[in-house]
Amino acid sequence: MKCFVLRVFVASAVSTSIGIIGGTGDQGRGLAYRFATAGLEVLIGSRSAERASEVAREFALPNLRGSDNVSVAKECAIAIIAVPWAGHEATLKGLEPFLRGKIVIDCVNPLGFDEKGAYPLKVAEGSACEQAQALLPESTVVGAFHNVSSVVLLNPEVAEIAIDVLVLGDERTATDQVQTLAELLPGVRGIYGGRLRNAGQIEAFTANLISINRRYKAHSSLRITL
Amino acid sequence: MKCFVLRVFVASAVSTSIGIIGGTGDQGRGLAYRFATAGLEVLIGSRSAERASEVAREFALPNLRGSDNVSVAKECAIAIIAVPWAGHEATLKGLEPFLRGKIVIDCVNPLGFDEKGAYPLKVAEGSACEQAQALLPESTVVGAFHNVSSVVLLNPEVAEIAIDVLVLGDERTATDQVQTLAELLPGVRGIYGGRLRNAGQIEAFTANLISINRRYKAHSSLRITL
Numbered sequence: 001m002k003c004f005v006l007r008v009f010v011a012s013a014v015s016t017s018i019g020i021i022g023g024t025g026d027q028g029r030g031l032a033y034r035f036a037t038a039g040l041e042v043l044i045g046s047r048s049a050e051r052a053s054e055v056a057r058e059f060a061l062p063n064l065r066g067s068d069n070v071s072v073a074k075e076c077a078i079a080i081i082a083v084p085w086a087g088h089e090a091t092l093k094g095l096e097p098f099l100r101g102k103i104v105i106d107c108v109n110p111l112g113f114d115e116k117g118a119y120p121l122k123v124a125e126g127s128a129c130e131q132a133q134a135l136l137p138e139s140t141v142v143g144a145f146h147n148v149s150s151v152v153l154l155n156p157e158v159a160e161i162a163i164d165v166l167v168l169g170d171e172r173t174a175t176d177q178v179q180t181l182a183e184l185l186p187g188v189r190g191i192y193g194g195r196l197r198n199a200g201q202i203e204a205f206t207a208n209l210i211s212i213n214r215r216y217k218a219h220s221s222l223r224i225t226l
Numbered sequence: 227m228k229c230f231v232l233r234v235f236v237a238s239a240v241s242t243s244i245g246i247i248g249g250t251g252d253q254g255r256g257l258a259y260r261f262a263t264a265g266l267e268v269l270i271g272s273r274s275a276e277r278a279s280e281v282a283r284e285f286a287l288p289n290l291r292g293s294d295n296v297s298v299a300k301e302c303a304i305a306i307i308a309v310p311w312a313g314h315e316a317t318l319k320g321l322e323p324f325l326r327g328k329i330v331i332d333c334v335n336p337l338g339f340d341e342k343g344a345y346p347l348k349v350a351e352g353s354a355c356e357q358a359q360a361l362l363p364e365s366t367v368v369g370a371f372h373n374v375s376s377v378v379l380l381n382p383e384v385a386e387i388a389i390d391v392l393v394l395g396d397e398r399t400a401t402d403q404v405q406t407l408a409e410l411l412p413g414v415r416g417i418y419g420g421r422l423r424n425a426g427q428i429e430a431f432t433a434n435l436i437s438i439n440r441r442y443k444a445h446s447s448l449r450i451t452l
Contacts, residue, residue, distance in 0.1 A: 006290075087299035094442065112422065116421060116423075117420070117421070118424075119423050119424060120424070120427060122427070135249055138236060143412060157238060162451060163451050166434065168434075186398050191438065191442075192437070192441045192442075193434045193437060194286070194343070194434045194436075194437030195437065196343075197342075197345050198344075198345060198346070198430070198433050198434050198437060200346070200427070200430070201346060201426070201427035201430035201431050201433070202427075202431075202434065203436065204424075204426070204430075205427050205428075205431065207420065207427070208392065208419045208420045208424050208427065208428065209450075210395075210420075211418070211419060211420030211421070211424060211452060212417065212418065212419060212420070212452070215418045216418075216452050217399070217415075218452040220450050220452050221450075221451045222448050222449065222451065223448065223449040223450075223451055224435075224438060224446050224447075224448055224449075225388060225389050225446060225447045225448065225449055226438070226442050226444040226446050
């Protein structure tokens with residue numbers, strides 16, 4: 001039964017599309033590459049349609065295209081927000097009308113950097129995810145893909161990404177769908193990680209992974225032991 | 227060489243002692259049981275010496291004793307703070323003179339609970355660890371054991387605890403020592419997880435583990451993929 005639900009979802013996802021807002025950065029490109037390789041139709045969005053198309057063309061995949069953020073937000077079935085934190089609020093305000101009724105996956109990590117490394121920035125709403133939900137009241141915001149290394153995503157020699165993707169949200173049907181989406185990435189397990197009010201520490205956890213990467217010369221992520 | 231350093235540390239730790247402040251709660255008892263089983267001398271501390279002795283006696287281990295928090299803080303070589311968050315500030319203020327010059331391991335998670343589950347509480351200093359370091363300026367505070375299930379620690383049928391303990395701190399010699407200490411627990415790997423300023427999200431992450439435990443009926447923890 002679970003398998004059947006998965007198949008229906010995949011079939012429907014293939015016939016629609018994943019739009020990656022701010023998809024020309026490392027995280028966006030990495031997710032675009034992996035979802036397109038998994039067979040989904042993927043749209044990379046950018047403020048500049050030209051830049052987005054250029055980035056999409058580099059992958060040379062027939063189901064991966066680029067366009068401006070507004071067109072991508074309009075066309076996609078599910079949006080992934082992958083903009084830098086500095087552009088998070090303004091980007092979402094501008095796209096609000098086009099994201100209504102859709103699942104919006106936020107993977108943005110509000111981090112600062114100084115000579116001692118990375119650290120979490122304070123967010124008035126508690127987290128990027130909660131800010132997104134406040135700005136997009138008619139969308140269903142789900143947090144996911146915060147702790148995935150873009151270096152690993154973009155490395156075609158990594159066939160299996162043996163990590164868990166924590167999926168956060170307040171609506172079960174949406175988090176279930178995003179867990180299934182995450183598991184289209186080979187090796188990945190999608191794990192429900194709590195409500196949106198518990199997204200802040202998952203975003204901030206990326207600062208710890210950056211510290212771990214420095215110490216152990218790694219591209220770390222996490223697994224949950226159940 | 228690494229093995230030699232480990233042995234010297236273990237020998238020295240055995241000849242001294244681990245003091246668990248607030249050690250009669252589940253987390254404190256779990257750590258006490260595991261460190262005592264690993265051969266260390268362990269002192270369980272409580273506001274009531276009688277209660278601490280009672281809890282210690284239940285384990286019936288010759289190297290595990292109980293006493294009042296002040297006596298334990300005075301006598302121990304390394305302290306572990308395992309009090310409830312509500313008593314964190316007052317307890318540390320009272321013990322400050324006795325913890326000078328020592329490594330103080332803080333494993334306290336400032337969490338609130340309501341009908342929707344657990345969520346992180348705001349901490350003025352950023353985290354329990356940073357509050358501890360502010361209150362104990364002459365001690366070296368290290369964060370560790372935040373995400374370890376007390377149910378697992380206290381289950382004698384669990385021989386190997388196959389998790390990573392994230393160790394946070396600003397002094398390398400201290401975090402190295404606590405990583406070695408963590409690895410005395412069979413199956414555990416001690417991983418450096420960043421500076422104290424990145425401890426808040428590791429404490430808060432326990433709220434996510436509680437959500438995961440509810441959803442998956444598990445006693446979850448984490449592994450870092452390197």
